[in-house]
Amino acid sequence: MSDPADFLSRLSGALPAAALRAVAPRYLSEPRGRWEGRACAVVAPGSAEEAATALRLACEARVPVIPYGGGTGLVGGQVAQGGAAPLLVSLERMTRIREVYPDENVMIVEAGAILSDVHDAAEKAHRLFPLSIAAKGSARIGGLLATNAGGVNVLRYGNARDLCLGLEAVMPSGEVWHGLKRLRKDNTGYDLRNLLIGSEGTLGLITAASLKLAPRPAGEGTALMVVEGPAAALRLLSMARDHMGEGVSAFELMHREGLNFLAETMPQVRQPWEAAPEWFVLIDVGLARGLDPAGALEALFEAALEAGLVSDGMIAQSEGQRTDFWTIRESIPEANRHIGAISSHDVSLPLGAVAEFVAAAPGALARIGAFRINCFGHLGDGNLHYNVFPVPGRSRVEHEDQRDAIKTCVHDMVHALGGSVSAEHGIGRLKVGDLERYGDPAKLAAMRAIKAALDPAGIMNPGAVLRVL
Amino acid sequence: MSDPADFLSRLSGALPAAALRAVAPRYLSEPRGRWEGRACAVVAPGSAEEAATALRLACEARVPVIPYGGGTGLVGGQVAQGGAAPLLVSLERMTRIREVYPDENVMIVEAGAILSDVHDAAEKAHRLFPLSIAAKGSARIGGLLATNAGGVNVLRYGNARDLCLGLEAVMPSGEVWHGLKRLRKDNTGYDLRNLLIGSEGTLGLITAASLKLAPRPAGEGTALMVVEGPAAALRLLSMARDHMGEGVSAFELMHREGLNFLAETMPQVRQPWEAAPEWFVLIDVGLARGLDPAGALEALFEAALEAGLVSDGMIAQSEGQRTDFWTIRESIPEANRHIGAISSHDVSLPLGAVAEFVAAAPGALARIGAFRINCFGHLGDGNLHYNVFPVPGRSRVEHEDQRDAIKTCVHDMVHALGGSVSAEHGIGRLKVGDLERYGDPAKLAAMRAIKAALDPAGIMNPGAVLRVL
Numbered sequence: 001m002s003d004p005a006d007f008l009s010r011l012s013g014a015l016p017a018a019a020l021r022a023v024a025p026r027y028l029s030e031p032r033g034r035w036e037g038r039a040c041a042v043v044a045p046g047s048a049e050e051a052a053t054a055l056r057l058a059c060e061a062r063v064p065v066i067p068y069g070g071g072t073g074l075v076g077g078q079v080a081q082g083g084a085a086p087l088l089v090s091l092e093r094m095t096r097i098r099e100v101y102p103d104e105n106v107m108i109v110e111a112g113a114i115l116s117d118v119h120d121a122a123e124k125a126h127r128l129f130p131l132s133i134a135a136k137g138s139a140r141i142g143g144l145l146a147t148n149a150g151g152v153n154v155l156r157y158g159n160a161r162d163l164c165l166g167l168e169a170v171m172p173s174g175e176v177w178h179g180l181k182r183l184r185k186d187n188t189g190y191d192l193r194n195l196l197i198g199s200e201g202t203l204g205l206i207t208a209a210s211l212k213l214a215p216r217p218a219g220e221g222t223a224l225m226v227v228e229g230p231a232a233a234l235r236l237l238s239m240a241r242d243h244m245g246e247g248v249s250a251f252e253l254m255h256r257e258g259l260n261f262l263a264e265t266m267p268q269v270r271q272p273w274e275a276a277p278e279w280f281v282l283i284d285v286g287l288a289r290g291l292d293p294a295g296a297l298e299a300l301f302e303a304a305l306e307a308g309l310v311s312d313g314m315i316a317q318s319e320g321q322r323t324d325f326w327t328i329r330e331s332i333p334e335a336n337r338h339i340g341a342i343s344s345h346d347v348s349l350p351l352g353a354v355a356e357f358v359a360a361a362p363g364a365l366a367r368i369g370a371f372r373i374n375c376f377g378h379l380g381d382g383n384l385h386y387n388v389f390p391v392p393g394r395s396r397v398e399h400e401d402q403r404d405a406i407k408t409c410v411h412d413m414v415h416a417l418g419g420s421v422s423a424e425h426g427i428g429r430l431k432v433g434d435l436e437r438y439g440d441p442a443k444l445a446a447m448r449a450i451k452a453a454l455d456p457a458g459i460m461n462p463g464a465v466l467r468v469l
Numbered sequence: 470m471s472d473p474a475d476f477l478s479r480l481s482g483a484l485p486a487a488a489l490r491a492v493a494p495r496y497l498s499e500p501r502g503r504w505e506g507r508a509c510a511v512v513a514p515g516s517a518e519e520a521a522t523a524l525r526l527a528c529e530a531r532v533p534v535i536p537y538g539g540g541t542g543l544v545g546g547q548v549a550q551g552g553a554a555p556l557l558v559s560l561e562r563m564t565r566i567r568e569v570y571p572d573e574n575v576m577i578v579e580a581g582a583i584l585s586d587v588h589d590a591a592e593k594a595h596r597l598f599p600l601s602i603a604a605k606g607s608a609r610i611g612g613l614l615a616t617n618a619g620g621v622n623v624l625r626y627g628n629a630r631d632l633c634l635g636l637e638a639v640m641p642s643g644e645v646w647h648g649l650k651r652l653r654k655d656n657t658g659y660d661l662r663n664l665l666i667g668s669e670g671t672l673g674l675i676t677a678a679s680l681k682l683a684p685r686p687a688g689e690g691t692a693l694m695v696v697e698g699p700a701a702a703l704r705l706l707s708m709a710r711d712h713m714g715e716g717v718s719a720f721e722l723m724h725r726e727g728l729n730f731l732a733e734t735m736p737q738v739r740q741p742w743e744a745a746p747e748w749f750v751l752i753d754v755g756l757a758r759g760l761d762p763a764g765a766l767e768a769l770f771e772a773a774l775e776a777g778l779v780s781d782g783m784i785a786q787s788e789g790q791r792t793d794f795w796t797i798r799e800s801i802p803e804a805n806r807h808i809g810a811i812s813s814h815d816v817s818l819p820l821g822a823v824a825e826f827v828a829a830a831p832g833a834l835a836r837i838g839a840f841r842i843n844c845f846g847h848l849g850d851g852n853l854h855y856n857v858f859p860v861p862g863r864s865r866v867e868h869e870d871q872r873d874a875i876k877t878c879v880h881d882m883v884h885a886l887g888g889s890v891s892a893e894h895g896i897g898r899l900k901v902g903d904l905e906r907y908g909d910p911a912k913l914a915a916m917r918a919i920k921a922a923l924d925p926a927g928i929m930n931p932g933a934v935l936r937v938l
Contacts, residue, residue: 177911182819186889194663245757288714350651420655442646453922
């Protein structure tokens, strides 16, 4: 590596003043406060070409580069640990909605666009951009794609990768790939788009994307229904799809513990029941013309009651009530943060194995110690957030020495059932060891070969996804 | 390269007798009869492990390997040209449906399973495997995935890649990747699955796949509607989706020339009109419970008539009539073969550019000569099969010298409009030059780096997708 001061002076000589940023603390923190990052400099390019300049200079100087979106990632992919202090390339100045094609259901946006701004732009064109996560007010499109974000609408509309038709990206060589296609079918060569999506900034820097929009459903409805457990919930989902086909847009499982946490830490959130049930689901539907969502949910509820799948339920009668129901679901991650998890797990399972996992995990964890468990998530995708907390009166720091055992216990069970130890958050730096432990050796070898081929200098987000050898 | 006889004797020593096949002519031909292939041997492994043995021996002896499915590809990906005679690895013995999980909407099948057998197995489980192409009676799952096949239901259900949750594959090194996940969300590392899908056998050999099933729609309906041209057809599609949401499963554009070709070469196919209209669409819908498909198509037709988008139409009143309508669409490729195209083009365009292309292309081609054009395809995906034929009384051989000019004329226009010169058929050997001419240089460089990294000996389907340098 060349002299750092030299690199910084070449960087500031090659980029406009507007692209140079101070290394502010906000770039170095992450949402759960577990790690503090480092950076030798921060640049905010205004175009793919400026980003390419930054990457070329970094490559020449062998300075690591971390692509930086909204900083909302939960696995440390945006936070350097060890090695030379990296250059952070922040997308914060590339926030334009470049084009909207409502008739094509396509929108071209720069990678720094914030998710909620993309939602608004789609709505203005009477369309829907369906990707939605709790951090939508700060997460940026580039980061959402780099991590293949999931969220609450995957059941109907897919992950981030399913919503992307094309990319503009700077490859580690500094070449710009102009791949902003608006095509539904394009079989011209290897799927570089999907390779970059989910590679967490280790294979290139996404600067813009061509996104799929969806028609807005004619009518939407939301219900809460009480179920006996995950197995009944999955049968209810099957019944809901039998009734409404693709109309089921979200199917979220929640547990009483989530309501307890809300009552404890966020009393302003309206509780749906006086006596909280053990398990319940939030069902969201968006239906085509000629169908009444509240009526369809009512019919579903009655059929499910008849079949013994639900014991209680409420169907939103107004937009205000829909918001109330969703507020419960969307406040749970914040309540979790207030309580303070010892260990959080973002896992997925084959749908047929969800109930077995949920039944067996508490017993296995009880052999390690006494904990509270808040299990919730996107049941329709088999994606559970399985978070382990101290019992009342104790704090997470008292359990530091148990964290590894808890994590291994949960992940081993998930893996044995054919599941994934990172359903939607990615690998980042937090789960590099998990990937080595549970990943398929042939796939890992292929990943390492691809990384070495596309980024021979190893400058792109080193230490994320793959260990630096 | 070592002695070929030596390689063949090691191969027959290492594999069971059942895996050894004679080099029959059927392995060396392709549907349009344009090229004849070559092979030093054909093996049909019974498992991923046997396939891995074959690849390891081929790699040691530097013998090229061509993965062989149903042999239905249209771009010569399965037909060796030049270089050493390859080993064909046929999937014909790996045809098992390994597992069906109806509650998960998942099925695990071996790569040699024939598409129509997969359809039948899904139906037996009251589910739908939606991928459908004309060659469904002979195309095999491995080939469909290796080429990311499209077909008539992409509009609703996506391409082959959208219907695959996981793969088992032999990497060029001979290592087996065990990636048959049944998960809807799995963000553990690079997307090797999508990299192999669409790589046309140049990066590995798919031996089994975990496939997504869909619920069967409660009711299905089909209509033919006469439109003024592609622009009106696209507005009709928009209206259809506004009425029926995701319920629109196919939206196929056809031209009078297709009906002429049918009348000329396949008089047994029932013609829908006495006087054929210039442009018409086939609309297929599958709706959830509580909706009547024929009634919904009737309502759509009336609204479209009101809006001036359609001038005539017929809605199938029975399953027999649905079959009749579909037979027209599905017989057009065969009628085309009877007439004999000078040049066929599988192109896609941004939806907003389809009408412009269809309006401009005939004039541009007329500057080359006098031709008949049959333009048809999956309009909802922007995917047109734009095929150019001799006028009556002349034959394709008389136009040999114009083929390149015709192809370049069509492809240049498509490329200038932001389209793709291979929408669903892939690159194979036929379009290697097109990929070099129209492909993005940064993407091509990345593809070459990936190929060299995963297949350093260059044994996997050399000459397909990328030129052997």
